[in-house]
Amino acid sequence: MKGSSEHDKVLGLALGLLEKSGVDGGEVYFQDIHESSASVVDQRIESVEAKQERGLGLRVFREGRTAFSFTPDTSPEGIHKAVDRAVAILPHVDREPEQEVPEGEPFSFSLKNEDPRLPEIGVDQKVDMARRIESCALRFSSRVKRVRDSRYSDVWGGCWLANTAGLRAGYTMSRAFGSIELAAIEKEENQTGYSSGFGLGIEDLEPDAIGIEAASRAINKLGAEPVTTRRTDVVLDPEVVCGIFGALASAFHADNVIKGKSLFKGWVGKRVAGPMVTLIDDGRIPGAVNTGPIDGEGTPTRRTVLIDEGTLTGYLHNDFTARKMNTLRTGNAQRGGYLSSPHIGTNTLLLRPTGVSRKTLLGMVAKGIYVSEVMGLHTVDPISGDFSLGAVGWEMEHGSMVRPVQKMGISGNVRDLLNSITAVGEDLRFFASGNSGSTLLLEGISISGS
Amino acid sequence: MPFMDEESAGRILEALLSRGGDLGEIYCQANQYTRLILDDGKLEEIVSGEDSGVSLRLISKERTFFYSGNSLDHETLLAEAVHLARALEEGGSPGSVRSLLPCVIPNVSPIKVRPVTVDVGRKVDLLRRAEKAARGFSPSVVQFSASYGDSTIEIAVLNSDGTDSRETRTYTTLFGSAIAREGEQIRTGYHSLAETKGFELFDEHPPEEVGKEAARIALVQLAAKPAPAGTFTVVLSSKAGGTMIHEACGHGLEGDFAEKSLSIYAGKLGERVASDLITVVDDGTLPNRRGSTGMDDEGVPSSRVLLIDRGILKSYLHSRRTARKLGHAVTGNGRRESYRHLPIPRMRNTMILPGSTPPEEILAGVKQGIFVCQMGGGEVDIASGNFIFNVGEAYMIRDGRIAEPIRDATLIGNGPEVLGSIDAVGSDLGFGVGTCGKDGQRVPVADAQPTLRIPKIVVGGTVPQG
Numbered sequence: 001m002k003g004s005s006e007h008d009k010v011l012g013l014a015l016g017l018l019e020k021s022g023v024d025g026g027e028v029y030f031q032d033i034h035e036s037s038a039s040v041v042d043q044r045i046e047s048v049e050a051k052q053e054r055g056l057g058l059r060v061f062r063e064g065r066t067a068f069s070f071t072p073d074t075s076p077e078g079i080h081k082a083v084d085r086a087v088a089i090l091p092h093v094d095r096e097p098e099q100e101v102p103e104g105e106p107f108s109f110s111l112k113n114e115d116p117r118l119p120e121i122g123v124d125q126k127v128d129m130a131r132r133i134e135s136c137a138l139r140f141s142s143r144v145k146r147v148r149d150s151r152y153s154d155v156w157g158g159c160w161l162a163n164t165a166g167l168r169a170g171y172t173m174s175r176a177f178g179s180i181e182l183a184a185i186e187k188e189e190n191q192t193g194y195s196s197g198f199g200l201g202i203e204d205l206e207p208d209a210i211g212i213e214a215a216s217r218a219i220n221k222l223g224a225e226p227v228t229t230r231r232t233d234v235v236l237d238p239e240v241v242c243g244i245f246g247a248l249a250s251a252f253h254a255d256n257v258i259k260g261k262s263l264f265k266g267w268v269g270k271r272v273a274g275p276m277v278t279l280i281d282d283g284r285i286p287g288a289v290n291t292g293p294i295d296g297e298g299t300p301t302r303r304t305v306l307i308d309e310g311t312l313t314g315y316l317h318n319d320f321t322a323r324k325m326n327t328l329r330t331g332n333a334q335r336g337g338y339l340s341s342p343h344i345g346t347n348t349l350l351l352r353p354t355g356v357s358r359k360t361l362l363g364m365v366a367k368g369i370y371v372s373e374v375m376g377l378h379t380v381d382p383i384s385g386d387f388s389l390g391a392v393g394w395e396m397e398h399g400s401m402v403r404p405v406q407k408m409g410i411s412g413n414v415r416d417l418l419n420s421i422t423a424v425g426e427d428l429r430f431f432a433s434g435n436s437g438s439t440l441l442l443e444g445i446s447i448s449g450s
Numbered sequence: 451m452p453f454m455d456e457e458s459a460g461r462i463l464e465a466l467l468s469r470g471g472d473l474g475e476i477y478c479q480a481n482q483y484t485r486l487i488l489d490d491g492k493l494e495e496i497v498s499g500e501d502s503g504v505s506l507r508l509i510s511k512e513r514t515f516f517y518s519g520n521s522l523d524h525e526t527l528l529a530e531a532v533h534l535a536r537a538l539e540e541g542g543s544p545g546s547v548r549s550l551l552p553c554v555i556p557n558v559s560p561i562k563v564r565p566v567t568v569d570v571g572r573k574v575d576l577l578r579r580a581e582k583a584a585r586g587f588s589p590s591v592v593q594f595s596a597s598y599g600d601s602t603i604e605i606a607v608l609n610s611d612g613t614d615s616r617e618t619r620t621y622t623t624l625f626g627s628a629i630a631r632e633g634e635q636i637r638t639g640y641h642s643l644a645e646t647k648g649f650e651l652f653d654e655h656p657p658e659e660v661g662k663e664a665a666r667i668a669l670v671q672l673a674a675k676p677a678p679a680g681t682f683t684v685v686l687s688s689k690a691g692g693t694m695i696h697e698a699c700g701h702g703l704e705g706d707f708a709e710k711s712l713s714i715y716a717g718k719l720g721e722r723v724a725s726d727l728i729t730v731v732d733d734g735t736l737p738n739r740r741g742s743t744g745m746d747d748e749g750v751p752s753s754r755v756l757l758i759d760r761g762i763l764k765s766y767l768h769s770r771r772t773a774r775k776l777g778h779a780v781t782g783n784g785r786r787e788s789y790r791h792l793p794i795p796r797m798r799n800t801m802i803l804p805g806s807t808p809p810e811e812i813l814a815g816v817k818q819g820i821f822v823c824q825m826g827g828g829e830v831d832i833a834s835g836n837f838i839f840n841v842g843e844a845y846m847i848r849d850g851r852i853a854e855p856i857r858d859a860t861l862i863g864n865g866p867e868v869l870g871s872i873d874a875v876g877s878d879l880g881f882g883v884g885t886c887g888k889d890g891q892r893v894p895v896a897d898a899q900p901t902l903r904i905p906k907i908v909v910g911g912t913v914p915q916g
Contacts, residue, residue, distance in 0.1 A: 041710070375831065376839070407836055408908075409908060411912050412912065
């Protein structure tokens with residue numbers, strides 16, 4: 001990919017300026033990313049976009065203090081200004097003795113993390129993919145009346161790191177995405193459906209699967225009725241599970257644990273979930289959205305077991321929190337591009353399959369509710385564990401979906417929710433949002449309605 | 451402003467329209483910002499940087515071609531413009547490029563003290579003062595975090611219709627989050643200040659206000675019982691801000707949803723969509739409010755748009771593209787998060803205008819229900835109109851009086867149903883602030899409403915066991 005010698009030059013230049021700036025240590029992160037998309041409605045092009053994101057993020061370290069600055073300007077003057085800005089704010093930051101330049105760590109694994117053909121994909125092919133997704137959705141049912149956006153998008157490029165502790169690392173990547181948002185209409189009722197898929201390159205996308213899933217989601221909601229308030233068994237769709245664990249993820253971040261801002265503080269070695277729950281964060285799943293060989297500080301990624309058969313086993317760390325808690329780094333320092341300093345985040349969360357098929361799991365429900373979509377994931381409080389979501393789904397009887405329902409509330413506490421899990425489906429699925437989910441069966445959940 | 455001289459802009463616009471097209475546009479932005487985070491008693495992070503870039507847009511009939519990048523270099527941009535133009539069929543005659551005419555953009559949010567002129571030490575001090583106030587509020591406050599942010603954003607919109615609109619926007623925010631603990635119970639309270647103002651914001655609202663209010667709410671939450679589940683009468687206090695109106699109808703009135711008949715409000719101009727007590731406006735011109743700007747991100751001067759007049763739907767919120775598609779006038783609602791994004795119809799400051807009922811009277815009329823004093827974030831499904839928002843501070847109402855506090859309630863309703871059922875509108879008005887997300891773009895907004903009574907709405911809460 002373009003820029004392989006260029007990134008060495010930029011990193012070397014920035015590192016040199018950092019070394020002369022009177023700090024104890026420094027770190028440079030250089031990103032060069034290309035994004036593109038094509039959007040179609042009624043088979044006609046709505047928009048074609050191309051973006052380039054290129055810039056530097058700099059961290060300076062002195063006597064336990066660290067400060068961050070960034071710049072899109074990679075000329076010597078631009079970098080100089082950014083270094084000066086970081087050095088100027090440094091004295092205002094409080095000391096943390098464990099705050100040091102992260103040391104590199106050799107690694108020998110290799111990951112297939114890109115499709116080298118992706119940068120060469122032409123606009124016509126992108127438009128064609130968006131069109132195929134749309135036609136699959138429209139063909140699926142005449143009740144699919146409107147498409148808001150049928151889209152192909154991709155990202156490719158790389159990021160490279162260097163620091164004064166001798167680290168030099170980096171990698172290139174690519175991902176392609178397909179998605180559609182549409183509405184099914186019957187009589188006066190409008191219901192939306194959305195679906196997406198992704199892969200390393202355009203050939204990994206399955207336009208029919210995306211189109212059909214979005215269409216069926218919208219159609220399934222037509223005629224949905226309110227529910228009655230009750231406590232009942234609940235089945236969560238894999239996408240809902242992915243969303244809930246994503247919203248809960250910050251409770252596993254070691255920095256939040258250190259500050260007492262996690263419901264899991266003090267729970268290592270204790271039971272926090274049903275015995276069939278094994279929750280893992282994995283940075284090396286081939287083709288997952290966040291997969292890469294190193295994290296945002298250059299630490300090699302790995303597989304970290306957070307909950308082992310119901311027992312909490314650890315947290316997610318960056319270099320600083322690992323030093324502070326005297327444990328190993330887990331490769332979870334993440335950056336939101338060159339403009340943001342590294343913060344702890346998940347790579348890919350997944351629930352280990354337990355050999356229960358989705359069909360078997362559904363068959364375990366005599367009477368209950370299937371939750372297919374939720375709203376309000378921001379209400380999941382990673383400190384108290386309380387949540388209160390809006391939801392749509394199905395009334396279930398003897399393992400079958402019998403009647404669509406909407407305007408229902410699901411509330412409770414995550415601790416209770418984790419303990420109420422009685423079955424984990426083996427239908428593990430990875431989503432474009434970065435995490436994964438499997439069908440879950442929960443018992444005794446509060447459902448609000450009329 | 452440094453961005454681009456007229457000659458350079460003219461050449462880029464001509465290149466964009468070299469094979470025809472209806473509109474060529476250059477959007478330049480430079481955002482200087484500072485962000486400070488205090489957490490766990492420590493000034494943990496300071497970020498200071500400048501984010502600048504340019505985007506080019508070519509509209510030809512229904513199609514939009516877009517490029518964005520960090521480079522301000524003329525030759526790079528000219529090459530990208532030529533590249534975008536190649537998307538159109540060969541042989542089209544060039545579109546017309548009018549000479550640029552500087553537009554007068556009103557200064558809706560006068561700034562007294564520019565944040566870029568304020569020493570970092572004084573910004574740090576704000577956070578320490580907020581923390582002291584929060585921790586001093588009660589020994590039950592066991593943790594506090596706060597963040598300060600300021601952005602000074604210079605924007606220029608230059609297009610082939612001759613628009614040359616420029617402005618500088620200033621945002622200043624202070625956010626505090628307090629955690630209170632008693633035994634196993636841990637609850638959080640939040641408060642924020644966010645306006646299009648300079649550092650003078652803190653003369654009017656000392657940082658202690660953020661610390662104390664966050665701490666007070668955390669303590670109320672600690673004392674609160676889980677909200678009951680079921681259908682209840684709900685009184686939304688004017689203090690609660692306007693998340694409800696933002697979700698229940700604001701998004702549904704955005705022109706991109708209306709244009710594709712995707713919104714429950716599509717095709718209903720002139721029809722009744724709410725009770726006759728309800729009048730809704732979206733106003734970008736309110737001085738110093740978080741959603742205020744002199745112009746939108748397509749260079750259209752800001753305005754006040756009457757959306758619902760005594761229950762009757764009057765207008766949608768438009769970008770240039772959606773206004774043209776529906777044959778309506780532009781409303782100045784074409785906003786974008788940054789130069790990286792295409793402009794889409796967005797809210798600014800959205801509000802339900804006050805009615806005539808004294809707020810105390812509204813409360814007094816409720817035998818049993820829920821009184822909401824703080825609304826959290828929300829979400830809406832545009833097609834069905836179903837929305838939810840969560841509740842921060844809330845109390846039970848018993849015999850017309852405020853009773854015990856409750857926590858973790860979520861209100862779940864349908865836009866037109868709820869707006870049609872509101873049976874009392876207070877004579878007061880209260881504002882809330884937020885950051886609204888749509889299509890992956892986040893923009894600053896404010897919303898406001900008087901005290902309102904909803905006779906029946908689903909409250910997501912806890913069902914007693916057994």
